[in-house]
Every structure is written in structure tokens, then in C-alpha cells.
Amino acid sequence: MHSFKSYLLIFAIYLYSSSFLYGQTTPPSPCGAAITPPAQTTVCSGTALTATPSGQNFLYQWQKDGVNIPNANQSTYPLEESGSYTVIVRGPSCAADTSDAVAMTVNKEEAKFTVDKRERMTPQSADTCGIPVKVTLKNESTPATGLTYAWEITDSSDEQVPTTVAKFIEGTDSTSENPIIQFNLKGSYTIRLRIKGACFDANNPDGPEDPVDPDNPDAESDGRYVHEENVVIVYPQANAQAISECEDLSPNAPPLTINGSQLIGSQDGKLDYNLGTLRAGSIQWTIVSGTGATISDPKAENPRFTFPKRGSYVVSLVYANECEFSDVLQGPTLINIDFTPLPAKPFLQETQTSTCAGGTYEIAPSPNDPTKSYNFYSSPTSTTPLNTGGPVPSYFVGPVTSRTVFYITAVENGCESLERAEFTINIIQQDxxxxxxxxxxxxxxxxxxxxxxxxxxxxxxxxxxxxxxxxxxxxxxxxxxxxxxxxxxxxxxxxxxxxxxxxxxxxxxxxxxxxxxxxxxxxxVIDPSENIIEVDRTVVCRGDAPTFTGNLLSGDIEYVWQSSTTSATAGFVDAAAAQGSDNKNGASFTPAFVSQPTWFRRVARYKNSNCGFVPSAEAIKIDIEELPQAPIVKSADVSTCQGSSAVLEVLPATGNFTYAWYTEATGGSPIGSGSPFSTPPLTNDATFYVEAISANECVSPRRTAVRVTVAPISANAGRDTTIIQGQIVQLKATGGNTYKWTPTTGLDNPNVANPFASPSVTTTYTVTVSSGAGCEAVDDVTVTVLPRIVIVNTFSPNRDGINETWEIQNIENFPEATVEIFNRYGAQVFKSNGYSQPWDGTHNGSPLPLATYYYIIRLKKDEKPFTGSVTIIK
The missing domain is CATH 2.60.40.10 (Immunoglobulins)
Known part of the structure; x- marks a missing residue:
């Protein structure tokens, strides 16, 4: 199975041979697709990923979670959704290549609101029909929390309207989440919402471009931190719904029949009277342009329209409520009905290709224009494209195992060609x-x-x-x-x-x-120089044996290992093999014993032949080394402090010997080497063993023991604690005879076990505990110092934006705090567990009168509360 990148490399060989692939004798190298991600993998919407291939004149196709992103064909791509992103890069002189995936998380902040309710207020104006009007807004911005809001109301000239024309009512203002507005003058108005959140950039206050609505709020400012809606007061207005259909030129094509309500987005077949009533006889539907269309009744509220499925049409609508006509503000409502011509059958310069069985192929009708899209089918009549994710510039097929025909349609503006082009993939290797x-x-x-x-x-x-x-x-x-x-x-x-x-x-x-x-x-012919043997060592320790290896000669060869105690050229006999070894194994051989200097060689010949044995190129001499004596240690009994290392020594620590230290008398793995040797830190008594090793790795027959006695000591500085700035706490250390605390800041005596501490800031104290035997241990304790709360005694919740709430500084450090407020009669008007939402001078949502109120603040259940008064002033 080939990787996806290897398939792309194969495809690139043909990439420019035709409108499908252009062949090259030598496959080009990949285009080097790569993505330069932002510094952080969690970003705000609109942050761009950048493709960074080496070179110029590349074509790009961005993908999210392995699926092509429509119209994402530039070198950069602004992120809108979280996911795994890749980019396919194609070029005129390199093979199509896919980058490694980059996983991104996108925080989306977007201003959005709708007009939740419109209603005429009572009493109505005596001299102007239909006013005043109350408009209730529903804020749908994301995320639901962490945003601030700023509302603006402008007229048709984009000028801020005075409060005599429109004002915020019912306790709402221009910063409310869901404001309510009273309009006192008929006309067309723009309501604009601006948000600020974690992603807000003062250099780009409107935010990144909104790809869904790039002209929101206007052509110059496309930011998603701004949203606006048009509100028409009194004048009736129809919401034009443009119709776009694919052209059908077949002789028996039925016409498009549609109700008037579908042209204006009406769900119930009624026109929008803008809170009023329909004026009798005021409706006038007109076909402004286009020929062949008919209206069942131009004066009806919901007439029936019939359009031939070709060309373009414009329908106008004028009507009136009891106050005004709909065309007074901006003229008649115009609705476009367009029938898009079907694209022609795709033109393929090559209608077939040949490939190897098991290969993968990219069918690309327009390899130099990734903006063109196609559907790919498995049969001439199939209605389900193979490309299930929608029209694509190209389609990957494979692995291809037999001759396959694909049927291709062109897709433009959502319309698909009637005729299909055939493209055949033949399999070369089948023949x-x-x-x-x-x-x-x-x-x-x-x-x-x-x-x-x-x-x-x-x-x-x-x-x-x-x-x-x-x-x-x-x-x-x-x-x-x-x-x-x-x-x-x-x-x-x-x-x-x-x-x-x-x-x-x-x-x-x-x-x-x-x-x-x-x-x-x-x-x-077996050449003695080719019969080569080697040995792992030419000097062995007494009682040990070497291991020989040899190259395996070409042919059906048999081998015998031989030995001689005479010389390198005479006295050879078949050598005795150690248990598990075989003197006829040409690749490896271990002798049974070596008790004196001995020469070894290997002889070889063809099996079942009369050829003589040919000796190896050399005979290797093995010498014997005696084992070293067991080491003598400086002291067999050593003492150390608990948690400290002990130093062990061998006497004399000279000569050509090295020393290995163990925790077992026999066997096991060494824990260190050399002399002197420092043990790991010890908490209990232990015995260590040392052996001597020569330069040829001969080991003493036994190990020498050293016992280490551990003097126990430990330090305990007590539990971490928390105090309020200015309080005193007593530290409690145990574990030794003498004590020394550092730092000394805030301590009454740093040389006792239980000093009193009153630090002004959070401090970690370290205590060093000493025993009479000279051993020391350390531990630490952290005293966390919380700042005092600061209580003000007045505030003015008068909606001027200054001192609107009763602020208690530093209370956020006490999440278990309770705050209670009472009036002068002892009635509770406010209570809060914690104080994440400061008191705004209201009780059950209603403002309290200007007066003095009395508070009880408990930071913790078992501490003395803070009491006092706070006054609401104008």
C-alpha cells in the first residue's frame, strides 16, 4: 500500500502532459508543501494559515479534516472553524504534494442580533399615523459571556439620531445586552451593534472579515465584531427573495410556477403591513423585465407566477398599509428571478490514459485552474457522484485494478452540464x-x-x-x-x-x-585468504574460553574447527567444543577449555566432494591470564547520616585493576565503579560488595563486603498555612536537636523550633534540623499572605457609569466570603455567597432609595465579621 504522498508523486509525473497529466521521463520532485502555523494553536477567527512551498507560480487547495474547502485556492487561508488543516500544492515543475496536518482550535467572537419584537405603543401619536413603535432586540452574539456591547442608531444618512427620534427604554441603554428602543418618527433606521471580547484588537476594532457577510456593516468595514440590521418604522416593506434556478432548454421542460409569498419570504401568504393593516386596492405586482412570464392576479396579495426556465426576470411590488405606501422610502420592491445557463460538456484533451495496476490516479480536467469544479460518476446514468462532498476540481481514484471508465460533468454556479465526458483508465500490467x-x-x-x-x-x-x-x-x-x-x-x-x-x-x-x-x-576455488576467522579476545581468564566467528563461504561448504598446542602450523587436531557449541559450525565456535597457550584455525571444503580441506588464512593464538585477588577495603564498617551517601575505598586503589560495586555477594548488576566510591543516599543500613577487574576483564573469584550503618534524622516544617496581612502564625518544626530557619524575615526567633511568623507577603520558610551526630535534614513550609479587604462607605448607582456598584477591594481572595446588607429597619436587601457580582444598589431588581445601609461581611465562618455602613448617594 502506497502513502498518499507517494501517489501524488506518481501523479505528478503526468501532471502537465495534457489537460489531465503531462508526462515526464524523470518524475519531478514534490512541490514541498508546508504550512507555517501561528505561534499558538488556539487562535481567534480570521487568523491566517500560510502555505510556504519553495518557489513561485504554485496552485493551492486547502483542506479541512481531509476534505477540500471550496474556493480556498490562495497561499493563505483565514481560519473560521477548529479542525485539522492541510494544503495541496501544485506547480509547473514539481509534483503535487500535500503538507503535514496542522491542528488548530478557533475562538469565534461574532456580533449578531435580531429584531425579536416590534409593536405599536399606546397612546399613538395624534398627528402621525403608526408611531410611537417599540422595538425589542435579541442579542445572539457569540460567545454568550465575556463580551461588552455598544449599540448605535442612525438614520438613512448614517447620522446618529437624537433621543427625540429614538431612545432606549424600560431600563435599557446603549450597553445593555438586549435593549428596547422607542421610535417616535417614521422612516428607515440602522441599528448597529459593536462587541469587544478577548480577541478584540484596537488597531482593527471591526474585527476580521466576515466571509458569510463581507459587506456587514458596509463596504469599507467588513469586521465580524460589528453587526447591523435595518428597521423600517411605519412604512410597509417586502423582503425580496431572489430566485436562482438552472436553465432547462429541453423541449418539454415544465415552467417554474411560484407563489408571490415565495418571492418575499412570507410563511403565511400575507404581506408585511409593518404592524398596520392592508389598504384595500393598494397591491400592484408587475413584471418589469423578461418575456413569457405571467401573473395570475397582479392585485392579489399572494398571486401565482409562471416563468419559462430560461433568461432573467425582474418583478416589482408596491402596496400600502393604513399609513404609508411601501415605495415611498426606496421605490418599489424589486425581485430578481434568474435562470443560469447550463455549462457545456467538459472538454478533455485526452480521453484515456494507461497506468499500472494498484496505482492511484488524479483525474483533473483543468489542472491549471483549480476554481473549475466537476462531478465524477461511475456510469452514464448514475445520479450519485463519486465525489460525495460536492463538486471538486479533481478526483482521486485508486487503487486501480482493472480498466475503469469515469463519466464527468461540469458544474458552474450550482448548475450541472447535461452531457457527460468519458475518461478511461487502462491497466498496462494486465497485458x-x-x-x-x-x-x-x-x-x-x-x-x-x-x-x-x-x-x-x-x-x-x-x-x-x-x-x-x-x-x-x-x-x-x-x-x-x-x-x-x-x-x-x-x-x-x-x-x-x-x-x-x-x-x-x-x-x-x-x-x-x-x-x-x-x-x-x-x-x-576456495582461497585460504577468503577463509577468515576472528575471535572476541586473544587473552582469556583462567577457566574461561573465547568465542570464534568465521565468514561463510559461497557454495555448499562444510567446516571443522581445529586446535594445536604445538605451533601455528603443526600439531592440529579437531578441537573439543563447549556445551552448546559445535566444531562443525563454520559461523561460530567456542572450545570446551583452554588450559595453556593454544592455536585455533578453521578448515573448509565443498560437501560431498573429494576436495581437500583448506585452512583459514591464519591460526589465532589464545593465552591465559590468572584471576586477580579479592580487593582489600579501607574499612569494612562505615557510618553515614540518613539521606546521605557513604564513601567506600579499596586499598591500594592502584595498578591496572578497576573495581565494581554491588549490593549482592554474587550475581546482580553493578551499581557503580572505582575507588573511592560514593553510595546512593541511604535511609537504612546496607551492605555493599566490591570485586576487582583486570584490563582483560578477569574478575576476582569472590567479592569483599563493606557494611554501612545509617544514623537516622528527618525534618518536618509543619503544614502550609494561610493568614491575612498583619496576622501572626506559629511555625512548628520537629526532628532534631537544633533548628535554623531561613529567610529570617518576619520571624521573632529563627533559631527555635516554633518561632512566630508575621510576613507581609507570601513566604516559604526552610528549616535546617541538626542532630547531635552532625547529621542535617531540611524541610519547608509556605505561609500564604492574603491582602486585607478595603471597604468603601458610599457609591452612586445613578447610571452615569461612575461608582455604579459597591466595590470591596481584595474580596476576590476569599471565595467563601458572605456579604449581607440591611436597611435601617433590619430588613435584608442583599446577600451574596462570594462577591463575584458587586451590589448595584437594587433589591429584587428595583433601585433602593438614597439612604444608609448596614453590612455584615464574613470572610470565613470561624472569623470575626466586618460590620459597618454604606450610603447610597446621588
């Missing part, structure tokens, strides 16, 4: 015949007969031949020596058995077709 001649057996250094192969041509596709060889002992085939690119091949003289095969490839295919493998067996 390949690739066989070569029979095996041979020859003597060393002679030339074998020529190797013949059949003609592997498939149709008009010419094969590319490559003869490969693999000498005995090699793991991989490599190009054969000499002229190796013809239909047949003549090997040179051979000195070792060699295998041959022929590969056949076709331009653009990544996987070659392999012929059968034939073997030319060569019986070489």
Missing part, C-alpha cells in the same frame, strides 16, 4: 508478459550463455528494460554489469553464483514488473 531463460551451472571465472527474454511490449507502450543481478550472499538485486537495458542480456565471466531477473517498467509507473528469477551457479 505484460515478462519471462527470461533457464538456469545454468558453470565453473568459476567462465562466461555463461546469453540470457534471453520475451518482447514485453504492450500495445503502443514501449517497455523500459533493466536486467538486475544478485550475487550469492547479497540481499538485494542491483543493476547488472554491462549493457543491461536490452530485451536480452549477456553476462560477463562469473566467479560466484549469481541470480538474474529482468524488470519491465512503463513511463509513469512506479512499480516495475518482475520476471522469473534464474540462477547461474558457480563452483569457485
Amino acid at each position: 505484460i508478459q515478462n519471462t527470461i531463460g533457464t538456469a545454468q551451472t558453470i565453473c568459476a571465472d567462465t562466461k555463461p550463455a546469453a540470457l534471453t527474454g520475451n518482447d514485453a511490449r504492450v500495445g503502443t507502450n514501449r517497455p523500459i528494460y533493466l536486467w538486475e543481478s544478485r550475487a550469492e550472499g547479497e540481499t538485494a538485486f542491483a543493476p547488472a554489469a554491462g549493457r543491461n537495458d536490452q530485451q536480452s542480456y549477456s553476462p560477463a565471466e562469473l566467479s560466484q553464483t549469481t541470480e538474474y531477473r529482468r524488470t519491465v517498467t512503463f513511463e509513469g509507473c512506479d512499480t516495475p514488473n518482475l520476471s522469473n528469477v534464474i540462477t547461474i551457479e558457480v563452483l569457485p
Whole structure:
């Protein structure tokens, strides 16, 4: 199975050979697709990812979670949703390449509101019909929390309206989340909402462009932190709903029949009278442009329209309520009905291609224009495209295992061509015949007969031949020596058995077709210089034995290992093998024993032949080294403090010996080496063992023991504690005879176990505990100091934006605090567990009178409360 990138590399070989792929003899290198992500993986909406291939004139296709993003064809892509992003990069001189995925989390902050309710207020104006009007707004901005709001009301000239024209009512203002507005003058108004949140940028206060509504609020300011809605007071207004359909030029195409309510978005078939009543006889529907359309009744509220499915039409509507006509403000309501022409059948410069079985192919009708989209079908009549995610510039198919025909339609402006273009993918390797001649057996250094192969041509596709060889002992085939690119091949003289095969490839295919493998067996003369042996060591410790290894010669060879105590050239006999070893194993051999200087060699010959044994190139001499004596230690009994290391020494620590230390008398793994040796920190008594090791790794027959006695000591500085600034707490340390605290700041005596501490800021104190034996231990304790609360005694909740709430500084440090407020009669007017929402001078949502009120603040249940008075002033 090939990786997705390897498929793209294969496809790129053909990328510019036609409107589908343009072939190249040598596959180009990948385009080097890569994404430069922002510094943080959690970003605000509108933050851009940037594709950074090396070079110019690239085409891009961004993907989210492996699916193409429509119209995302630039080198940068502004993020709107969380997901895993990749980019496909194509270029005129490189192979299509897909970047590694970048996972991004997007925080979306967006201003949005709707007009929740409109109603005429009572009493109505005596001299102007339909006013005043109350408009209730519903804030739908995201996220639901963490935002501030600023509302604006402008007239048709985008000028701020005075409060005599429109004002906020019912306790709401321009910063309320869901304000209510009273309009006192008929006309058209714009209500604009601006938000500020965590993503707000003072240099770009309108925020990033809104891709869904790029002209919100206007052509110059496309930010998503701003949203506006138009509100028309008194004048009736229809909401034009443009109709866009695909053209149908077939002779029997039925016309499009639609109700008037569908042209204005009415759910109940009624016109919008803007809180009034329909004026009798005021309705006038008119077909302004286009021919062939009809209206069942131009004066009806919900007439029936009939449009031929071709061309474009404009319908106008005028009507009136009891106060005004709908065309007074901006003229008649105009509705566009357009029938988009169907795109032509896709034009394919090449209608078929050939590829290797198992390959993957990208069908790209317009490889140089990724904005064009197509649907790909498996049959001429199928109604379900293979590209299930919608029209795409190209479609990947594969792995392709047989001849396959695809049917392609063009898609433009949501309309699909009636006719389908056919594109066929043929499989080259289904017709390949690739066989070569029979095996041979020859003597060393002679030339074998020529190797013949059949003609592997498939149709008009010419094969590319490559003869490969693999000498005995090699793991991989490599190009054969000499002229190796013809239909047949003549090997040179051979000195070792060699295998041959022929590969056949076709331009653009990544996987070659392999012929059968034939073997030319060569019986070489065994050369003593090629019979090579090695040993892991030439000096062994008394009682030990070395291990020999040897190369394996070509052919069916048998081996015998031999030894001699006489010399390197005489006195050899078959060597005795250690248990588990075999003196006829040519690759490895371990002798049973070596008690004196001894020479070893390996002899070899062809099996079942009269050939004589050939000795190895050399005989290796093995010498004996005596074992070192057990070490003598400086002290067999050592003391140390609890948690400290002990220093162990060998006497004398000189010569060519090294020393290994263990926790076991025999076996186990060493925990350290050398002399002196520092043990790990100890908490209990322990015994360590040391052995001597020579330069040839001969080990003393036994280990010397050293016992370490541990004097216990530990320090306990007590539990961490929290105080309020100015309070005193007593520290409590245990574990020793003497004590020393650091730092000394805020301590009455740093040299006692239980000093009194009154730090002004949070402080971590460290105590060093000492025993009479000179051992020390340390521990620390943290005293967290919380600042005092600051209580003001007046505030003025008069909606001027200053001192609107009763602020208690630093109370956020006491999440368990309770705040109660009473009037002078003892009635509770406010209570809060914690104080995340300061008191705004109201009781049950109603403002309290200007007066003095009395508070009880408890920071903790078991502490004395704070009491006093606070006065609401004007």
C-alpha cells in the first residue's frame, strides 16, 4: 500500500502532459508543501494559515479534516472553524504534494442580533399615523459571556439620531445586552451593534472579515465584531427573495410556477403591513423585465407566477398599509428571478490514459485552474457522484485494478452540464508478459550463455528494460554489469553464483514488473585468504574460553574447527567444543577449555566432494591470564547520616585493576565503579560488595563486603498555612536537636523550633534540623499572605457609569466570603455567597432609595465579621 504522498508523486509525473497529466521521463520532485502555523494553536477567527512551498507560480487547495474547502485556492487561508488543516500544492515543475496536518482550535467572537419584537405603543401619536413603535432586540452574539456591547442608531444618512427620534427604554441603554428602543418618527433606521471580547484588537476594532457577510456593516468595514440590521418604522416593506434556478432548454421542460409569498419570504401568504393593516386596492405586482412570464392576479396579495426556465426576470411590488405606501422610502420592491445557463460538456484533451495496476490516479480536467469544479460518476446514468462532498476540481481514484471508465460533468454556479465526458483508465500490467531463460551451472571465472527474454511490449507502450543481478550472499538485486537495458542480456565471466531477473517498467509507473528469477551457479576455488576467522579476545581468564566467528563461504561448504598446542602450523587436531557449541559450525565456535597457550584455525571444503580441506588464512593464538585477588577495603564498617551517601575505598586503589560495586555477594548488576566510591543516599543500613577487574576483564573469584550503618534524622516544617496581612502564625518544626530557619524575615526567633511568623507577603520558610551526630535534614513550609479587604462607605448607582456598584477591594481572595446588607429597619436587601457580582444598589431588581445601609461581611465562618455602613448617594 502506497502513502498518499507517494501517489501524488506518481501523479505528478503526468501532471502537465495534457489537460489531465503531462508526462515526464524523470518524475519531478514534490512541490514541498508546508504550512507555517501561528505561534499558538488556539487562535481567534480570521487568523491566517500560510502555505510556504519553495518557489513561485504554485496552485493551492486547502483542506479541512481531509476534505477540500471550496474556493480556498490562495497561499493563505483565514481560519473560521477548529479542525485539522492541510494544503495541496501544485506547480509547473514539481509534483503535487500535500503538507503535514496542522491542528488548530478557533475562538469565534461574532456580533449578531435580531429584531425579536416590534409593536405599536399606546397612546399613538395624534398627528402621525403608526408611531410611537417599540422595538425589542435579541442579542445572539457569540460567545454568550465575556463580551461588552455598544449599540448605535442612525438614520438613512448614517447620522446618529437624537433621543427625540429614538431612545432606549424600560431600563435599557446603549450597553445593555438586549435593549428596547422607542421610535417616535417614521422612516428607515440602522441599528448597529459593536462587541469587544478577548480577541478584540484596537488597531482593527471591526474585527476580521466576515466571509458569510463581507459587506456587514458596509463596504469599507467588513469586521465580524460589528453587526447591523435595518428597521423600517411605519412604512410597509417586502423582503425580496431572489430566485436562482438552472436553465432547462429541453423541449418539454415544465415552467417554474411560484407563489408571490415565495418571492418575499412570507410563511403565511400575507404581506408585511409593518404592524398596520392592508389598504384595500393598494397591491400592484408587475413584471418589469423578461418575456413569457405571467401573473395570475397582479392585485392579489399572494398571486401565482409562471416563468419559462430560461433568461432573467425582474418583478416589482408596491402596496400600502393604513399609513404609508411601501415605495415611498426606496421605490418599489424589486425581485430578481434568474435562470443560469447550463455549462457545456467538459472538454478533455485526452480521453484515456494507461497506468499500472494498484496505482492511484488524479483525474483533473483543468489542472491549471483549480476554481473549475466537476462531478465524477461511475456510469452514464448514475445520479450519485463519486465525489460525495460536492463538486471538486479533481478526483482521486485508486487503487486501480482493472480498466475503469469515469463519466464527468461540469458544474458552474450550482448548475450541472447535461452531457457527460468519458475518461478511461487502462491497466498496462494486465497485458505484460515478462519471462527470461533457464538456469545454468558453470565453473568459476567462465562466461555463461546469453540470457534471453520475451518482447514485453504492450500495445503502443514501449517497455523500459533493466536486467538486475544478485550475487550469492547479497540481499538485494542491483543493476547488472554491462549493457543491461536490452530485451536480452549477456553476462560477463562469473566467479560466484549469481541470480538474474529482468524488470519491465512503463513511463509513469512506479512499480516495475518482475520476471522469473534464474540462477547461474558457480563452483569457485576456495582461497585460504577468503577463509577468515576472528575471535572476541586473544587473552582469556583462567577457566574461561573465547568465542570464534568465521565468514561463510559461497557454495555448499562444510567446516571443522581445529586446535594445536604445538605451533601455528603443526600439531592440529579437531578441537573439543563447549556445551552448546559445535566444531562443525563454520559461523561460530567456542572450545570446551583452554588450559595453556593454544592455536585455533578453521578448515573448509565443498560437501560431498573429494576436495581437500583448506585452512583459514591464519591460526589465532589464545593465552591465559590468572584471576586477580579479592580487593582489600579501607574499612569494612562505615557510618553515614540518613539521606546521605557513604564513601567506600579499596586499598591500594592502584595498578591496572578497576573495581565494581554491588549490593549482592554474587550475581546482580553493578551499581557503580572505582575507588573511592560514593553510595546512593541511604535511609537504612546496607551492605555493599566490591570485586576487582583486570584490563582483560578477569574478575576476582569472590567479592569483599563493606557494611554501612545509617544514623537516622528527618525534618518536618509543619503544614502550609494561610493568614491575612498583619496576622501572626506559629511555625512548628520537629526532628532534631537544633533548628535554623531561613529567610529570617518576619520571624521573632529563627533559631527555635516554633518561632512566630508575621510576613507581609507570601513566604516559604526552610528549616535546617541538626542532630547531635552532625547529621542535617531540611524541610519547608509556605505561609500564604492574603491582602486585607478595603471597604468603601458610599457609591452612586445613578447610571452615569461612575461608582455604579459597591466595590470591596481584595474580596476576590476569599471565595467563601458572605456579604449581607440591611436597611435601617433590619430588613435584608442583599446577600451574596462570594462577591463575584458587586451590589448595584437594587433589591429584587428595583433601585433602593438614597439612604444608609448596614453590612455584615464574613470572610470565613470561624472569623470575626466586618460590620459597618454604606450610603447610597446621588
